[in-house]
Amino acid sequence: MRTIAVIHGPNLNLLGSRNPDVYGSLTMEQINGKIDCRAKELKISARIRQFNSEGEIIDAIHSSAGCAGMVINPGAYTHYSIAIRDAIEAVQIPAVEVHLSNIHAREQFRSTSVIAPVCKGQISGLGWRGYLLALEYLAAAGDE
Amino acid sequence: MRTIAVIHGPNLNLLGSRNPDVYGSLTMEQINGKIDCRAKELKISARIRQFNSEGEIIDAIHSSAGCAGMVINPGAYTHYSIAIRDAIEAVQIPAVEVHLSNIHAREQFRSTSVIAPVCKGQISGLGWRGYLLALEYLAAAGDE
Amino acid sequence: MRTIAVIHGPNLNLLGSRNPDVYGSLTMEQINGKIDCRAKELKISARIRQFNSEGEIIDAIHSSAGCAGMVINPGAYTHYSIAIRDAIEAVQIPAVEVHLSNIHAREQFRSTSVIAPVCKGQISGLGWRGYLLALEYLAAAGDE
Amino acid sequence: MRTIAVIHGPNLNLLGSRNPDVYGSLTMEQINGKIDCRAKELKISARIRQFNSEGEIIDAIHSSAGCAGMVINPGAYTHYSIAIRDAIEAVQIPAVEVHLSNIHAREQFRSTSVIAPVCKGQISGLGWRGYLLALEYLAAAGDE
Amino acid sequence: MRTIAVIHGPNLNLLGSRNPDVYGSLTMEQINGKIDCRAKELKISARIRQFNSEGEIIDAIHSSAGCAGMVINPGAYTHYSIAIRDAIEAVQIPAVEVHLSNIHAREQFRSTSVIAPVCKGQISGLGWRGYLLALEYLAAAGDE
Amino acid sequence: MRTIAVIHGPNLNLLGSRNPDVYGSLTMEQINGKIDCRAKELKISARIRQFNSEGEIIDAIHSSAGCAGMVINPGAYTHYSIAIRDAIEAVQIPAVEVHLSNIHAREQFRSTSVIAPVCKGQISGLGWRGYLLALEYLAAAGDE
Amino acid sequence: MRTIAVIHGPNLNLLGSRNPDVYGSLTMEQINGKIDCRAKELKISARIRQFNSEGEIIDAIHSSAGCAGMVINPGAYTHYSIAIRDAIEAVQIPAVEVHLSNIHAREQFRSTSVIAPVCKGQISGLGWRGYLLALEYLAAAGDE
Amino acid sequence: MRTIAVIHGPNLNLLGSRNPDVYGSLTMEQINGKIDCRAKELKISARIRQFNSEGEIIDAIHSSAGCAGMVINPGAYTHYSIAIRDAIEAVQIPAVEVHLSNIHAREQFRSTSVIAPVCKGQISGLGWRGYLLALEYLAAAGDE
Amino acid sequence: MRTIAVIHGPNLNLLGSRNPDVYGSLTMEQINGKIDCRAKELKISARIRQFNSEGEIIDAIHSSAGCAGMVINPGAYTHYSIAIRDAIEAVQIPAVEVHLSNIHAREQFRSTSVIAPVCKGQISGLGWRGYLLALEYLAAAGDE
């Protein structure tokens, strides 16, 4: 069974209580439950982790080198962590960047992703469903 | 049965022959076939149209006012058509912006969308599957 | 009797329903009624048209070459249509640019008009009354 | 009878002799005569003043707090006086910014107004008639 | 006999009357006559069309896919129509961008072409002769 | 007894009525009462003045040359008055810049102070308490 | 007794030896002593911590969610850590940003804080006294 | 005898004590003495005034309309007072802008003059001698 | 017989060996042969020179003052040599700027020409044929 790494970035552990108008009312655990559930339907395994530290995210990406793909929500690091960008590029597995909120409809600085250029693609603004769609894409694309 | 408007922007009628490395090898008709197919599975109706003219795209958006949602690939207009942006904002139905290629990994000017801020969200870089994922999102979100 | 061309740009056909806080609650037809009414008072004829297409607006400007003046609300094209700018400059009749909303109090990109430099002047933020004031100016200035 | 404050900014006391191609050949006194005349027709009272000093303009705005509206031509202060902007915002009466010349057709730095965002709207390029149109707007809008 | 598509962009139908100091005193018909004449000398066929609408220009480019080359004066669209750029890139025939006036000697915004990067080259400032030189280039280059 | 100059800039005379959400509900007189009160506790004398005119603020700074320190809220002049900056630098007494509102959380142009570089420091966003804290700092630092 | 979290960012553990002209000659321990001392006077408890790692600062902010307020000197992270900004915004307790040196009087890049917009306010340039003033503000504001 | 207006801008009344390394050790009165002296040699009359207020400088410029020329050191207003610029342009007498210090060798913002474009020329960095050279120029140029 | 000056800028002496994909495989001598040949057909004389030094190019332009026109490929100087620009403007003969490669399709800095604004026009991207077309233009335009 193929494994897809799912990596949540900084502050996502506060989901549910943090600004529900922007990020939705589900907790990270509830979203993870939905991810696991969809993974089962897709007959893949999801390895889900959350980190506040940039360095730990880089480590986690390195340790995903053998996975069939990666779903990553880099949170605020999206906008400046070239180190995370380089890590994704280095491991050479297909990655999809996911954002719960529509980063193009918020502060100007949130509309730029330094990470997207090394990913397969980006899904933003579709809430927790974005994670499921990314999983679905990676599962399907991997089948070809 | 709810209808989702699917609007392809300029030059997408050339899909298949145009730069297959970037846009994939399927023709627009083949992609439309897949969209119709997925729509059936989702028990919705997809109203698919393609236009090269900005004005006709605006008309098409206006005429989608009664739909349950809209999937729009504005093509090159993504980067400057504030008129299309205003049209989407005016009709007040949930819209998802889709791009076949990863617009964040190409020329600098392609990474800015003047349209995304008025959409629910954006999917880019996931090829023709992006359309299906957008449909799926709109169908599911509409069910809540 | 002198004729003044009145040209409404993209999305103005949706007036009344679109974002009434910004654009007011009158429909385009109601505004046109007020324009016709004021034109009569001023003893001029108003030739009123609306287009969503940039190309049709250019055609309409060309066909206004014989008019005594032009009132134009270029809508979103205000911010990028150098083609409309060139058309106005080419026909060489006095033009007044009108905006219902105060374009200087909204998103940054709306505060720039590529069209204003070739017009006689600009009126923004005064709602539908802006059209009547523009008519009045053109009628009076033409009398000198 | 309602009062409308009319405030002329710096250098407007030189009207008539200063650069007539840009600003017209009427003196400030002649323009004030026309303003008074139109005010009478509109059955309002115009309180007209001119200042070269930014501080005095701020004082004048504060002292207009009880007026039904304000017509202000901030002259060169348009482009940098955030202090005048704040004064207008603070007094909370409807204001219309007026410019004799088309500020969008001159040096680049003249096309930006730091004041317009707190006004109801802006009229530029319509010469001394701009003042009359602004008065007319404030009188009519106040009648609603 | 090989065919070269010649496409005139917006407002070029007004040539002769529009700003003769900048664009010359020949009408579009007179220039077309000279193009036809030179085409005959070069033993090629010129298919000449003019459009004000961006969408129609895109259609015209698509319909030129079988031609031996294209001469295009995109007019004001030069500066922002990424959609026209994409159309030219998609049809993959050699294109030469032509401008009557020297776009590098006018307003700052006219010196940038979003279209030139996908053309073979650009000729600007050489008046109607620019069209003939472009034809000549395409005819000669096609002979190699 | 040492004297600290306290200078309020433009529009601060309107405190209490102006935008209470941003600037608080106390009037300038009430704030001045609190400043006097704290000055007594600190055994210093506060010389408090308010001006709308940039020139008068410069004069007031010059006349503070003999004071032990200065607390200055330059209001909107914060963002462009290099003349006030030069005046503060010239008198060479320690100055603290105070803002009632958080200037870093408002319009972009308010986050830049041309005056802060010549002050000892800046306190912003802490309401009327900011004045008291600045007094306290100057009193304590002067004791060393 | 209410608790105020005090968080020192990167390199502040070197205080005293690092660039004393800019940062003062007290060590971090000496400053912490003064903070504790003032906290006692204010009848609050100060929970003081220092971290070089961005991730640990985020963790520390999360763990301060129950505090009555937060005093944070984000050090160099001030200028780019949107992740710390998001953490502060998420915990929703009043925070004051403190800088020992006057960040507006140093290199250009130090004058921008990405964190200040989500804080109550900012104190910079007042040395170690800035911490005490911030404590005092939070204690007093919390009493209202 | 022809009169040359000499206008000193803000903070120049502090000359001698203010930053002597940058501005020299002469007081304004001493410099004025040298100006008067040179004026006598040149057989012209110098009308010397100093103002801290932008508005008073504008008034002074207006009142210089009959002079044979103007020497102006706008001090910090050099960098933003478009109102002073407009005043100089309006009075239409030859003006020379003078700076004691080399404004091109200091902070970046001091190297731009919004006033120089409407003057005959600019002398900077030559200390108090700059005033004498400007006088000399105006006297000589007026003799032609 | 009229003479046209042809000036090749820096590094063009290496043509043929330098980056043939960009600049073509002909040597400068071969191109000069084609220029001479076409000049004969056009019954004009071509005075062809190449220089690596900016100063020598300026001298060469000065010495072309009596020519009927100039064809100049300023090479890399195109992007920064205002001195060459001024030389061309000073000699007042019609000049055409030629580039072998399409400067608009390469590094961003190559798309700006500081020289084009003082030329009649610019031809870029048409290889060595660009020189012939420029000659042809100058010969024809000179005949009028």
Added chain:
Amino acid sequence: MRTIAVIHGPNLNLLGSRNPDVYGSLTMEQINGKIDCRAKELKISARIRQFNSEGEIIDAIHSSAGCAGMVINPGAYTHYSIAIRDAIEAVQIPAVEVHLSNIHAREQFRSTSVIAPVCKGQISGLGWRGYLLALEYLAAAGDE
């Protein structure tokens, strides 16, 4: 024997497998072997460490305070970690910044180093040899 600290930044643990065209085919261990070898020749000791975390790099720099010098390849942190910059400045030992690849020949954002201004110098693009050259410099400069 003097010690030189050698610090590898994020993702350098992947050397050898990551993008060998850019970074070379040696693993980090192999490079470290060469560093040790050269250190022995230079009669110094190299203390080599690698970290993905910004915070750990700061700690490592602090702990290098007693070393004779530092060789640091900050990887992607080069471009934004002002915190690492401040750490290097604080420890006050000579540091040389090393990059395997030529950072000036890649994406635009890689050509800026926020760290270089506090280092002695920078070596980029010379592959693993850059480390040896940096060691050699520090050893030789330390001998003076």
Added chain:
Amino acid sequence: MRTIAVIHGPNLNLLGSRNPDVYGSLTMEQINGKIDCRAKELKISARIRQFNSEGEIIDAIHSSAGCAGMVINPGAYTHYSIAIRDAIEAVQIPAVEVHLSNIHAREQFRSTSVIAPVCKGQISGLGWRGYLLALEYLAAAGDE
């Protein structure tokens, strides 16, 4: 007798014929005559040279190391020749930059001098008299 070096930059050999509205109608020889004449009055010797080549100007500056001062009109090199700037800084004699025309009243790119920061000062817009005033300044300042 002290010597002052006078260096004219590129294209100044064309004075008199080149654009007399901007640069005046005197030839360089006539201006040099006036310079010599004034030098005699000032009892100094002027060593006057003109060069079109940047390298020769650098050589000339180096060879002026023993002079009492330098008057330099760097012509177009003013705006980009950092090499000339470095040469002036290196020879460490007082230099005055002179421009015939008012460089602040022409194209935007002419208002920036990369050379002025290393000169004593700058005189622009005062025609050939600017050279005499610069000589006079250097003679007088050298007498102190």
Added chain:
Amino acid sequence: MRTIAVIHGPNLNLLGSRNPDVYGSLTMEQINGKIDCRAKELKISARIRQFNSEGEIIDAIHSSAGCAGMVINPGAYTHYSIAIRDAIEAVQIPAVEVHLSNIHAREQFRSTSVIAPVCKGQISGLGWRGYLLALEYLAAAGDE
């Protein structure tokens, strides 16, 4: 024996006397002596030249086409000479750019090199030792 070209750019002939704090106290001849010495150790020949003229540097680069490598210190030309950049790219031998001072720690404009992108790498800030390290690199890399 392989030859390495060593090219010193403008003003480097003044080394030793020019700003020793920045550039060191050795003369160019002394540095050349050290280069020759190291070259002998490395069993290569160094061909050392210095030029102030951009054109002569280009000639020198062309004449180095047969060398095994090039060490170039382009001095101030580093920041704008695209012509030198093109020359280096054209000769296709490995080049190393060397700067005596740390160009990243000086004026902002010195931190950009237009030449580095076409070199193998860059060494800056390591004084005259930088030349030796560059030689060493080229000798070693050439041995592989």
